[in-house]
Amino acid sequence: MKKILVIGAGGQIGSDLVPVLQKTFGFNNVISAGYQNDLPDHILNKGPYTYIDIRNKKQIEENIQKYNIDTIFNLASILSALAEKEYLLSYEVNFTGLINILEASKSNNVKQVMLVSSIAAFGSYTPKEMTPNDTIQNPNTIYGISKVFTELIGNYYSDKKGIDVRGIRLPGVISWKREPTAGTTDYAVDIFYKAILEKEYTCFLDKNTKLPMIYMPDAINALVNLLNAEKSQLKHKVDFNINSMSFTPKELAKSIKERIPDFKMLYKIDPLRQSIADSWPNSLDDNIAKEEWNWKAKYNINQMVDDMLYNLKLKLNK
Numbered sequence: 001m002k003k004i005l006v007i008g009a010g011g012q013i014g015s016d017l018v019p020v021l022q023k024t025f026g027f028n029n030v031i032s033a034g035y036q037n038d039l040p041d042h043i044l045n046k047g048p049y050t051y052i053d054i055r056n057k058k059q060i061e062e063n064i065q066k067y068n069i070d071t072i073f074n075l076a077s078i079l080s081a082l083a084e085k086e087y088l089l090s091y092e093v094n095f096t097g098l099i100n101i102l103e104a105s106k107s108n109n110v111k112q113v114m115l116v117s118s119i120a121a122f123g124s125y126t127p128k129e130m131t132p133n134d135t136i137q138n139p140n141t142i143y144g145i146s147k148v149f150t151e152l153i154g155n156y157y158s159d160k161k162g163i164d165v166r167g168i169r170l171p172g173v174i175s176w177k178r179e180p181t182a183g184t185t186d187y188a189v190d191i192f193y194k195a196i197l198e199k200e201y202t203c204f205l206d207k208n209t210k211l212p213m214i215y216m217p218d219a220i221n222a223l224v225n226l227l228n229a230e231k232s233q234l235k236h237k238v239d240f241n242i243n244s245m246s247f248t249p250k251e252l253a254k255s256i257k258e259r260i261p262d263f264k265m266l267y268k269i270d271p272l273r274q275s276i277a278d279s280w281p282n283s284l285d286d287n288i289a290k291e292e293w294n295w296k297a298k299y300n301i302n303q304m305v306d307d308m309l310y311n312l313k314l315k316l317n318k
């Protein structure tokens with residue numbers, strides 16, 4: 001049985017990933033590492049937990065040794081919009097912090113490290129429609145550059161340093177358990193809270209900005225399936241496109257309005273996030289992930305909207 005350390009467990013994805021890993025591998029085999037007391041109650045109340053700042057390699061090593069860790073998920077990151085404002089902090093966390101994790105893993109016999117890249121790893125020269133898995137990557141954001149670095153350094157440690165490093169390029173992730181922090185696709189989560197509570201939402205992206213998105217259960221499935229995939233079948237390592245759904249703010253608003261008829265969408269464009277979104281793909285070709293580890297998304301936009309509204313209404317007592 002694996003002994004898994006989930007770093008960044010208090011974030012949007014970690015909060016959903018930890019319960020699934022606990023169910024699959026056992027409560028005592030999943031150690032949740034939060035940052036600055038950010039772990040939610042459902043993690044604090046079940047299974048071992050700790051706090052790690054990935055800028056501190058010693059802290060990572062102490063926890064690997066204390067819990068006999070053989071597998072790490074790194075979800076700690078400074079996301080796109082905040083990274084543009086705080087680029088040196090993003091450098092410390094997304095670059096140096098990642099190296100700390102890989103080096104701590106190498107010196108302490110960690111066998112597998114799971115990383116998360118993003119559609120931000122592409123850029124203006126990348127084909128926008130059905131972006132191929134292996135293509136030109138020229139991001140012009142510090143976040144995007146850090147994701148290309150994540151893919152390349154992950155592949156390097158996998159090829160040259162004896163660690164089994166794997167990872168996916170996630171589209172914008174939509175979920176109800178934990179609110180997102182500072183991403184460019186956050187509108188697609190905020191809109192549900194506002195639709196339920198205020199029947200009106202002011203979107204920071206243009207109504208026709210089409211972006212690839214994924215519902216959290218599919219994102220978690222992708223991470224767990226790639227973790228468990230047969231190593232000999234994988235030609236790629238940290239750079240798998242996965243595709244699920246693509247839509248514009250206008251299309252998402254329409255789907256919500258079909259279920260909440262008095263919902264109204266307004267637009268006030270944020271130039272920073274709009275420019276980031278404009279440099280990202282519209283949709284992704286994920287045939288390589290399908291071939292190498294049988295990736296397949298389950299949710300389309302309407303199924304996602306139904307499930308989000310159902311769960312958020314329960315969460316918000318509405």
Ligand SMILES: NC(=O)c1ccc[n+]([C@@H]2O[C@H](COP(=O)([O-])OP(=O)(O)OC[C@H]3O[C@@H](n4cnc5c(N)ncnc54)[C@H](O)[C@@H]3O)[C@@H](O)[C@H]2O)c1
Nearest residue numbers: 008010011012013035053054076077116118170172173181
């Ligand atoms: N959410 C998305 O839409 C999305 C899309 C593509 C890729 N990703 C990637 O998925 C991963 C997880 O993202 P998320 O959505 O859960 O983000 P998040 O911002 O919700 O979580 C990131 C976590 O990292 C923690 N953190 C920040 N600085 C840290 C430090 N120095 N040491 C340790 N932890 C620190 C934060 O407290 C936070 O809990 C990231 O690599 C992100 O780039 C997310």
